[in-house]
Amino acid sequence: MRRRTAWRVLTLALFLVFMLVPLLATVLFSVSTRWDRTIWPEGFTVRWWQAVTARSAFQDTLLNSLAVAAATVAVSTLLVTPTAYWAHLRAPKATPWIEFLAIVPFGLPGVVLALGLIRFYSGVPLPLINTPAILVAAYVVLTLPFMYRPLVNALEAVDARTLTEAAQSLGAGGWQTLVRAILPNILPGVINGSLLVFSTVFAEFTLANLLIGARFKTFPIYLVEFTRFDARQASALAVISFVIAWLASVLIIWLVGRGDRPRETLAAR
Amino acid sequence: MSSPRRRLRRAAWLALAPFFVFGLAFEILPVLTLVRSSFTVGDGWSLANFGRAFTPMMVASFRNSLQLSAVTALLGVVGGTVVGYAIITARSRFVRESLTALADVTANFGGAPLAFAFIITLGSTGVITLLLKAAGVSLYPRFRIYSVSGLTIAYVYFQLPLMILLVVPALLGLRQEWREAAVNLGATRAQYWGRVALPILAPSLLGSFLLLFANAFGAYATAWTLTGPDVNLVTVQIAALVRGEVQLDPALADALALVSLGVMAVCVAGYRWLATRPWRAAP
Amino acid sequence: MLLPLSAVRCASHGERVGYVELKGLNKSFAGKPAVRDFRLSMEQGEFVSLLGPSGCGKSTTLRMIAGFEEPDSGEVWLGDQNVLDLPAHRRGMGMVFQSYALFPHLTAWGNVAFGLRIAGRAAGEIRRRVPELLELVGLREVAGQYPRQLSGGQQQRVALARALAIEPRVLLLDEPLSALDAVVRVTLREEIRRIQSALGITTLYVTHDQEEALAISDRVVVMRDGWVEQVGTPEAVYAEPATRFVASFIGKMNQLSAVVESVREGRVRWGEHRLAVPPAATAGLADGQAVLVLVRPEAIGVAPADAEGPTGENRLPATVELVTFLGPVTRLSLEVRGRQVLADVTTGDRGRFQRGMPVQLAFPAAACRVQADEPAGGPR
Numbered sequence: 001m002r003r004r005t006a007w008r009v010l011t012l013a014l015f016l017v018f019m020l021v022p023l024l025a026t027v028l029f030s031v032s033t034r035w036d037r038t039i040w041p042e043g044f045t046v047r048w049w050q051a052v053t054a055r056s057a058f059q060d061t062l063l064n065s066l067a068v069a070a071a072t073v074a075v076s077t078l079l080v081t082p083t084a085y086w087a088h089l090r091a092p093k094a095t096p097w098i099e100f101l102a103i104v105p106f107g108l109p110g111v112v113l114a115l116g117l118i119r120f121y122s123g124v125p126l127p128l129i130n131t132p133a134i135l136v137a138a139y140v141v142l143t144l145p146f147m148y149r150p151l152v153n154a155l156e157a158v159d160a161r162t163l164t165e166a167a168q169s170l171g172a173g174g175w176q177t178l179v180r181a182i183l184p185n186i187l188p189g190v191i192n193g194s195l196l197v198f199s200t201v202f203a204e205f206t207l208a209n210l211l212i213g214a215r216f217k218t219f220p221i222y223l224v225e226f227t228r229f230d231a232r233q234a235s236a237l238a239v240i241s242f243v244i245a246w247l248a249s250v251l252i253i254w255l256v257g258r259g260d261r262p263r264e265t266l267a268a269r
Numbered sequence: 270m271s272s273p274r275r276r277l278r279r280a281a282w283l284a285l286a287p288f289f290v291f292g293l294a295f296e297i298l299p300v301l302t303l304v305r306s307s308f309t310v311g312d313g314w315s316l317a318n319f320g321r322a323f324t325p326m327m328v329a330s331f332r333n334s335l336q337l338s339a340v341t342a343l344l345g346v347v348g349g350t351v352v353g354y355a356i357i358t359a360r361s362r363f364v365r366e367s368l369t370a371l372a373d374v375t376a377n378f379g380g381a382p383l384a385f386a387f388i389i390t391l392g393s394t395g396v397i398t399l400l401l402k403a404a405g406v407s408l409y410p411r412f413r414i415y416s417v418s419g420l421t422i423a424y425v426y427f428q429l430p431l432m433i434l435l436v437v438p439a440l441l442g443l444r445q446e447w448r449e450a451a452v453n454l455g456a457t458r459a460q461y462w463g464r465v466a467l468p469i470l471a472p473s474l475l476g477s478f479l480l481l482f483a484n485a486f487g488a489y490a491t492a493w494t495l496t497g498p499d500v501n502l503v504t505v506q507i508a509a510l511v512r513g514e515v516q517l518d519p520a521l522a523d524a525l526a527l528v529s530l531g532v533m534a535v536c537v538a539g540y541r542w543l544a545t546r547p548w549r550a551a552p
Numbered sequence: 553m554l555l556p557l558s559a560v561r562c563a564s565h566g567e568r569v570g571y572v573e574l575k576g577l578n579k580s581f582a583g584k585p586a587v588r589d590f591r592l593s594m595e596q597g598e599f600v601s602l603l604g605p606s607g608c609g610k611s612t613t614l615r616m617i618a619g620f621e622e623p624d625s626g627e628v629w630l631g632d633q634n635v636l637d638l639p640a641h642r643r644g645m646g647m648v649f650q651s652y653a654l655f656p657h658l659t660a661w662g663n664v665a666f667g668l669r670i671a672g673r674a675a676g677e678i679r680r681r682v683p684e685l686l687e688l689v690g691l692r693e694v695a696g697q698y699p700r701q702l703s704g705g706q707q708q709r710v711a712l713a714r715a716l717a718i719e720p721r722v723l724l725l726d727e728p729l730s731a732l733d734a735v736v737r738v739t740l741r742e743e744i745r746r747i748q749s750a751l752g753i754t755t756l757y758v759t760h761d762q763e764e765a766l767a768i769s770d771r772v773v774v775m776r777d778g779w780v781e782q783v784g785t786p787e788a789v790y791a792e793p794a795t796r797f798v799a800s801f802i803g804k805m806n807q808l809s810a811v812v813e814s815v816r817e818g819r820v821r822w823g824e825h826r827l828a829v830p831p832a833a834t835a836g837l838a839d840g841q842a843v844l845v846l847v848r849p850e851a852i853g854v855a856p857a858d859a860e861g862p863t864g865e866n867r868l869p870a871t872v873e874l875v876t877f878l879g880p881v882t883r884l885s886l887e888v889r890g891r892q893v894l895a896d897v898t899t900g901d902r903g904r905f906q907r908g909m910p911v912q913l914a915f916p917a918a919a920c921r922v923q924a925d926e927p928a929g930g931p932r
Contacts, residue, residue: 011355012368015429019375022386022426025396029389036394039403083288094285101292103541107533108300109487111507112526116299118511119306119519137295144296174280205380205490210511224381224494227388235389238382249374446653449620452640453647454667454718464666468657 023242030235052233057222065219068132068208069201072139073194076147079140081190084151085178088160102148105141110206113138117211135211139201146200147193154189155182192255199248203241300530307523322524327506331528334486334503337417341424342481346474348425349432350440356433357440369437372430379427380490387423387495388414415496423491428481435480439473476543483536486529503529571596572722572754577626579612586612588778590626597752599745601765604775605801610758613775614724617756618647630721646715646753650727652707654699660686660710661695667718685713688747705736712744716751723748723755729764737761741768762802766790774798791848792921799846799923804883806852806893808845809925812837818917820845823889828865828917842925851919852895854884857910864914868893872909877902886913 030048032041052058087094105113117138160182167181183190205220213221223241226234310317356368390397391414398408412418443466451461467474489504498505503525510522572594579587587609594600602610615621617628619640628635635643654663664685668678686692689709699707708728715723725744729737745768748755759765765772766786774781774789774797782794793799799807810820810827818831820843827845837843853862854870861867870893874885882902886893895913897905905911 008355008359011352012359012364015352015355015368016371018426019371019430021397022383022390025390026382026386028396035396037399039396039399079288079291083285086284091282091285094282098285098288101288101296103537104296104300107483107530107537108296109489109504109507109529109533111489111504111511112303112487112530113299115507115511115522115526116303117295119523120299120302137291140291141295174284199377203377203380203382205493206508209493210508213512220381220490223385224490227381227385227494231385231388234385238385241382242378242386245377246374249377250370253370253373444651444653446649446651447655449618449640450647450649450653450655450714451666451670452620453618453645454714455641455670456666457641460670464670465655465657469655471657 026235026238026242030232030239032232048230048232049236052226052236057217061217061219061222064132064216065202068135068139068218069198071132071136072143072201073197075136076140076143076197077190077194080144080147080151080193081183081186082178084148084155085160085182088152088155089164098148102144105144108142110142110204111210113141114207114210130212130215132212132216135208135216138207138211139197139204142204142207143197143200146196150189150193150196151186154186154192157189158182158185160186188255192252195248195252195255199245202248203245303523303526303530306520307527309520318520318524319528322521322528326501327525330501330503330506333417333501334529335532337421337424337502338482338485341421341428341485342478344421344425345428345432345481346478348429349477350436350470350474352429353433353436353440357437369433372433374430376427376430376434379488381494383426384423384491384494387419387426391419391422415499417496417500420492420495420500423495424485424488427491428485431484432477432481435477436473439470443469472543476540479536479540479543483533483540486532486536571631572756573627573629574613574617575627575629577613577616577628578624579609579616579621580624585778587616587623590780592773592780592783594754594756596754599748599755599757599768599770601757601759601769601772602775603759603762603765603772603801604781605760607777608775609778610760610775611726614726614756614758617722618645618724619643644718644720645722645724646718646720648708648711648715648723648725648728650730652699652704652711652731654707654710654714656699659696659698660691660702663699663710664714664717666714671718681717685717686710688716689713689743704732705740708732708740709743712747716747716753720753723753725755725757727758727760730760737764744768766802774801776801793846793923796844796923799844804849804894806845806847806849808847808891808893810843810845812839812841812843812922815839820922823891825866825868825889827920829920829922830917833920833922837922837924844923844925846921846923847915847919849883849894849896850881852893852913852915854886854895854897854905854911854913856904857912859904861912862914864916864919866917866920867912867914870911870913872905872907872911875902875905875907884911886911888913 028041029035031044031046033043033045033047035041083098087098117134121134163181163185164177167177172181203220204218205224208216208218208221209224219237219241223234223237226237307318308314308316356365356372359365359368387395389395391408392398393409393413395414401408414422447465447469448461451465456464487504489508492500492502492505493508498509507522507526507529510525572592574590574592574594577587577590578585590609590613592600602613604610612621616623616626617635619635619638623636626636630643654660655666658666661682664682665678668681673681683692683695686695689712691706691709691713694702694706694710699710702710711728728744729740732740741764744757757765757769766789769786771783772786772789773783776797782789782798784792784794789798790802793802793805796807799805808822808827810822812834813819813821813826815834815837816831818829818834820827820829820834822845829845834843853864855862857869868888870886870888872884873887873892876883876885877899880899881896882899882905884895884897884905886895893913
């Protein structure tokens with residue numbers, strides 16, 4: 001086994017380098033005065049950070065993204081939790097249908113979903129198009145698998161059926177049981193799913209760009225604009241994106257130490 | 270059936286209604302609209318849209334997308350398996366856990382920030398470019414980050430950790446006794462991998478390939494940020510049509526969208542089927 | 553079942569094979585010794601069991617021989633070859649694992665053929681030998697099935713056929729039957745022994761089940777805490793346990809703490825009773841030395857106090873404390889002046905005894921073994 005350690009060290013080192021260099025380069029770039037001629041930045045400054053965060057658009061887009069992400073989490077949780085619970089408990093025959101709806105988004109590219117939604121809702125007399133509402137709805141669809149899986153795993157892990165029967169024997173009705181007996185026990189699964197939804201939505205560009213675009217700018221849109229405009233300020237925004245995504249992942253990993261873990265991840269492309 | 274139970278069943282289905290209505294409204298109907306529209310010409314049902322949609326440029330976009338997806342999926346599967354194996358056989362628990370966590374975190378990176386990070390790293394004045402130039406290797410002008418090759422590298426960045434997350438459970442499922450039995454029966458390391466480990470892993474690897482393929486095929490933000498309209502990909506074309514930049518009738522856009530949905534559906538269905546292959550469940 | 557012996561050969565090279573010498577094997581894990589100074593000499597064609605409780609080092613010993621663990625020190629000789637120089641995949645020892653370890657992606661046929669394919673045997677030969685081997689273990693009809701479709705017993709037979717396919721010089725079995733249920737275990741152990749005898753393969757068999765070891769082995773190695781406690785035929789280990797551990801591990805044994813009264817005449821004092829033992833048994837001991845008198849429960853005859861007494865030089869009055877029905881025998885727990893003695897009677901006789909009843913017990917001097925009373929846990 002000794003001679004194989006060299007292979008392993010080399011592989012892992014290359015992996016580490018490949019993963020970390022782009023990130024570290026971005027961080028360094030955002031605080032360098034100039035870095036296009038030399039291997040190391042020519043100087044350091046916080047100028048770019050100050051510039052990009054000073055704009056009002058920065059705060060607006062950040063808040064927009066946070067708001068949309070939070071709304072998606074809220075709608076998704078409210079929609080999926082009772083559904084998963086009721087299906088698991090009382091209508092197991094509905095489960096294949098629910099699972100189908102929760103799998104379809106995996107095969108739905110953002111551009112296609114955008115196209116379909118626009119196509120459908122242009123002909124529908126509902127004031128949905130071009131409002132954040134359609135974006136939230138689209139995001140809920142997109143992130144459905146990420147909320148559904150951890151939830152169902154949690155329901156199975158805590159044996160929701162037995163808990164329900166216990167609660168009922170003590171006099172709790174349907175909603176009471178869900179809120180008081182089940183929810184506290186599947187909370188790690190709910191939080192897990194919520195974090196995944198949040199980080200996916202926060203970083204999502206395609207649907208935001210195509211469904212609303214200029215009217216309601218989210219943070220990723222802001223970032224892409226800057227990549228064409230001023231690379232250095234854009235890099236500061238990129239660092240913020242990475243940090244938020246990293247924070248969400250770390251929280252999930254920390255939670256995993258106490259719960260289950262969804263294996264499917266889709267890059268925010 | 271007693272009445273209260275029937276009521277309960279009906280109540281349960283009622284409670285499921287909001288979810289189904291939502292799914293219908295924002296998942297199924299939009300897709301069906303695309304289906305209907307792409308099969309409609311004038312008042313009748315027709316396949317003409319597909320014929321018209323496949324102009325040389327559109328055909329090229331499919332070829333590019335399929336190629337890019339296949340290449341990055343293949344690189345992802347091979348690289349991810351090698352790195353994944355290196356991780357799980359690492360002696361130190363710290364190394365194993367921190368690298369798995371790294372894969373977990375970076376699998377979710379992607380899109381615009383990632384594309385941008387690669388511009389900084391491998392652009393014409395990027396740090397690695399400069400490093401290589403100092404070492405005597407000149408990447409430019411033959412290599413440009415704003416190209417399919419650059420895109421490939423950027424895609425591999427998120428394909429690799431995704432594969433690691435998928436392959437680690439499968440590798441852990443390779444039981445120690447199978448290796449010992451193979452060795453005891455005379456197999457060298459290569460023979461063990463060739464005749465036992467890889468055949469057992471095959472369904473999982475193939476399924477992962479399909480998932481990675483779909484992942485790359487449907488990606489948009491990375492490509493848009495890195496190469497914009499310069500690289501002809503299916504998702505880029507569809508997005509352009511959504512934005513109304515190119516004057517084509519809607520049915521054409523829908524036909525394109527439907528074909529890409531077909532590709533995705535095959536991948537996802539294939540992945541699901543392979544994930545439930547019998548010999549995953551070893552005796 | 554006719555075994556096609558002519559068609560299935562065990563290793564028959566020119567030199568003496570299967571003669572196994574294990575010398576001074578030692579192995580520690582993280583500072584904790586698992587195997588200590590293991591020595592064993594095996595004749596060709598011999599069936600030897602390694603018997604002992606969990607953690608006694610028997611599996612580790614086997615794995616060192618197979619090449620999956622590296623000994624800290626010691627030698628393993630096969631004929632005139634030091635096997636430790638060889639990597640695991642070139643040792644030519646067939647191994648049967650506790651969890652069967654059948655390859656899930658191959659059918660029974662494919663599993664059995666695996667070793668032959670690795671060795672590059674001709675397709676025709678493989679096509680001929682695999683069915684023979686499956687026939688040998690009685691599984692020809694399931695050749696096309698996958699492991700997950702087979703029962704535990706069937707899987708273990710396939711594993712055996714697979715190990716035999718490579719014509720090993722030594723067969724190693726690591727608790728092959730412990731995952732199976734009791735009835736299958738008995739049938740399968742007989743079959744393993746029968747096949748092994750027919751083929752004449754030197755075999756090392758690890759088990760924690762003493763009945764298994766006694767039933768099918770030529771010799772038994774009793775191990776504890778990494779040490780070898782005793783090596784001997786099943787009869788010897790049973791009737792003449794060398795240490796206190798072996799006495800209590802193998803079957804049930806009465807151990808009476810006594811003091812030697814007369815070495816020459818073979819007399820010991822057990823409390824206020826005198827017991828006669830064979831003079832040979834006290835040879836090498838001294839008058840006044842503390843000893844253990846070992847008597848098997850089945851050697852003790854029991855009768856109600858007022859009935860005609862059982863035979864034997866040593867007779868004692870006792871009271872029945874407990875009557876335990878064990879199936880073929882019934883075990884009586886008897887109290888003799890505050891000390892417990894176990895006696896087995898045939899179940900047919902059971903009706904004669906009840907709790908609290910006064911009885912007389914007797915056992916011949918010849919049934920006794922005497923051992924110096926060593927402190928518990930002492931190694932040899």
